[in-house]
Amino acid sequence: MSRVIRIGTRDSELALWQANAVKNALEKLGHETKLVPVKSQGDLVLDKPLYEFGITGIFTKTLDVAMITNQIDIAVHSMKDVPTALPQGIVEAAVLKRANTHDILVHKGTDFLNDDDGIIATGSLRRQAQWLHKYPNHEIVDLRGNVNTRLQKLEDSTWNGAVFAAAGLERINLTPEAYLDLKWMIPAPAQGAMLVVAKEDDEFCRKALAALNHESTAVCVHIEREFLRVLEGGCTAPIGALATVQDGTVHFKAALFSLDGQERIGVEKEIPVSQHKGFGRKCAEEVLSAGGDVLMRKIKEEVNNTKG
Missing domain, CATH: 3.30.160.40 (Porphobilinogen deaminase, C-terminal domain)
Structure with missing residues (x-):
């Protein structure tokens, strides 16, 4: 019996790109699919840093609920956003081949790197700490929102630059000309990797997704996580x-x-x-x-x- 696999995703441009990549891969294997976009609390509340929510998985929780309540069959995530402990009944079904792992600095000129008064935007404690480790006198300002929103906020600001994951910008062709590859910055665990989750008891979806798993990437991200x-x-x-x-x-x-x-x-x-x-x-x-x-x-x- 044929079955349509309902793919849950956040509705940002990047999340939809990722979900469509999984959709296309499944359809090449002969499966029928349907995208089901959902807004997460992490996308809706943009006026406070992520760590102030007091929970991990702020971007994945809404999709977890949609899966448990049978609104979707599988969910596609940027793996670095996924908590290391998945909800009961939900399991990793596939880790796709990893993209660029680096962070990059999108900037308005690099002269400030030699000064003490640079202003850098990021909503990540990891990026903040590593930037301050290298540039202790710079100021860090919080930056939230999807990739498009953050790029626009940078353009409209007086900040010198903002830190992004290279993979996110590359996937939706938004990497600007003015950027620096931050090879010295250690990325987030699983950065650049996409994870697809399914219900533990859904043998059909788990078998379909197993064909998409990239073993070498899976080994690396599991060590990091x-x-x-x-x-x-x-x-x-x-x-x-x-x-x-x-x-x-x-x-x-x-x-x-x-x-x-x-x-x-x-x-x-x-x-x-x-x-x-x-x-x-x-x-x-x-x-x-x-x-x-x-x-x-x-x-x-x-x-x-x-x-x-």
């Missing part, structure tokens, strides 16, 4: 992590920063791909034992004080 989960980061801590696979070896680089960027506890290791299970946990435990546990408590207190 395990590192994040053990550090208990979510949206509330400046944590960067990147795993890559080359010639059968996983190369891993990650760090935890203080909110002001002045403290950095990092790890850089490699391991054979065949031994990747539990590798993210081991790296996280190394960071925690090097003072990361104390720094995480300090970060949580500071974030809670900001929310209060």
Whole structure:
């Protein structure tokens, strides 16, 4: 019996691009599909930083509810937005081949990089902390909204620049000419990767999506997300992590920063791909034992004080 797979997605241009990529891939395999766009609370409330919501998954929760209440069959996410613990009954069904992992600075000229009075916009604690680690005298201002909204806010402002994920701009052909590749900035765990989730008991969708899974990407992002989960980061801590696979070896680089960027506890290791299970946990435990546990408590207190 044929079945139409209902694909849940946020309704931003980037989210729709990602959902259409999954739609096209499934249809090439002979499946019938239908897009079901949904607005998330993270898209609707733009006047406060993400960490002030006090929950992870602000962009994924609405789609989780739509799936549990049988309004959609699968959901497509930017994997870095997805909490490391999925709701009961929802499982990872496919990780698509990863795009560009880098952050980029969209700017109005780079002379300010040599000055003490630069103003950079970002809604990410990870980007904020790493920018301040490198440029401690610059000012960080909060920037929220979808990619198009953030680009417009930058254009209308007196800021020197704003930090974006390269993959998001590349996917919808919005990368401007004036940008810098921030190769020194460690990306968010799973940045550049797309995740498709399905209901645990939906064997039809899980089997259909299994054909889209990219094994090498899946290995890397699971190491990064395990590192994040053990550090208990979510949206509330400046944590960067990147795993890559080359010639059968996983190369891993990650760090935890203080909110002001002045403290950095990092790890850089490699391991054979065949031994990747539990590798993210081991790296996280190394960071925690090097003072990361104390720094995480300090970060949580500071974030809670900001929310209060």
